[in-house]
Amino acid sequence: MTFRSGAALALGFLFAAGATQAEIPPFTAECPTGITVTWDAAGIVRVNGAQAEVRMYNPQYFEATAGGITFPISSEEDGSGLLVGYNPPGSAGGFCTIVSQGSAPAQAETTAGADGPDHFAVSVSGRLNVRSAPSTGATIVGKLPSGTVVENLGCRQAEGRSWCHISDGDASGWAAAEFLTEASGPVRSPRATPVTQGGSASHTVERVQFPRGSSGTEFTDSLDPQASHRYLLGARSGQFLYFRLAANGPGMTYVIYNPDGSVLLDETSADREYRGQLWQSGDHIVEVYNTANGRQSFNVIFGID
Structure with missing residues (x-):
């Protein structure tokens, strides 16, 4: 998983x-x-x-x-x-x-984190086991595919090897350092498996994570013609959402949904940015569509205050 x-x-x-x-x-x-x-x-x-x-x-x-x-x-x-x-x-x-x-490991045991890279990328054949503690006997709490970018919370020596405490913004655990390479943020997991409806892929889904201490982030992406991609953002009622879609061609639109599935913003062209106050708590969805006949690249900017 x-x-x-x-x-x-x-x-x-x-x-x-x-x-x-x-x-x-x-x-x-x-x-x-x-x-x-x-x-x-x-x-x-x-x-x-x-x-x-x-x-x-x-x-x-x-x-x-x-x-x-x-x-x-x-x-x-x-x-x-x-x-x-x-x-x-x-x-x-x-x-x-x-x-x-007990308390957190002593600073002398830490080999990364404040003094090391802020982010790692998973570099492994298959999937990397992430454990509840820095030990091969600890419970596996997740498996990350190669290429996943995670935040570095600090590394230490245990069982004769270096272990790093990593987080993707929602979940954290320990992984062997030899399977991690220095990377640049923000934290972003590889795209999820496409959601299928009626035997064909209807859209792909990705959770948006902000770098620590930041209230926004941006991605560069691309979409096949007549396809869409959903970005999930957790937010609270009363917060303000900012979104901008910068497309490198015509036919790019987006829709914003509330956590209960109702429409917050109807389908809007890429030349109009959105800024508004939210009235529900939970995962809001920004779905980007490519209505053109060819593949297009684009840039998305998110902010929550």
Whole structure:
């Protein structure tokens, strides 16, 4: 499988774990049915590599939710007595096994990250295993195809080899450094398998990730005639979306959809940019069409404020 995208954040009391101030130390826990729960030094809770939704009650107790399963997480005020629960819907729950617990690796163990390249590209025949910890025995949380560009969160030595903590913006894990080469951002995974309808490809889909600390990004792409490509952007109600399509020929148009599938902006020609406030939270879709008779290249610019 490839890295899975995190669920859209809900309103109210649901926040990304990175926004909390919990005093529970980073950990990795193994739960029933092969589920791995991690909380890293950046304060992000992930379930099998995908970012979870978090309901914060106090610095010593919060609940992470992913795939319909709730994981209660608690500890004493000093960080001791860590407990990670497992509450699947419709059946009895239990507790997960704490595999590791503690602070982030010491700076002396870090060989990349702040002092290394900001991004890596996967260079491997087939797919690269991404694991929950820097160990060949750790749970595989994803498999990345060659060419995937990921963010470098830091590298360290373990088991006689160099491991790097990498992220595609939604999910993170550890990969052997010998299969990673220096690359330039922004983070962008290779295009997904075309979505098929009635036996033929109708469009391709790609999730847009912004470089860390940035509120926008841009790509250069191309489309076959009478084909379309969908860009997915996670955003919250009340934020402003900016989009511009710069085409190298006639016949390029785009449509913007709300998370519920309704149309935010009807089909619009490439010479008109969009800037407007969003009224739903979740994955918004910008679908670019090539209505011409020949393949065309184009540039897309995204911004969310």
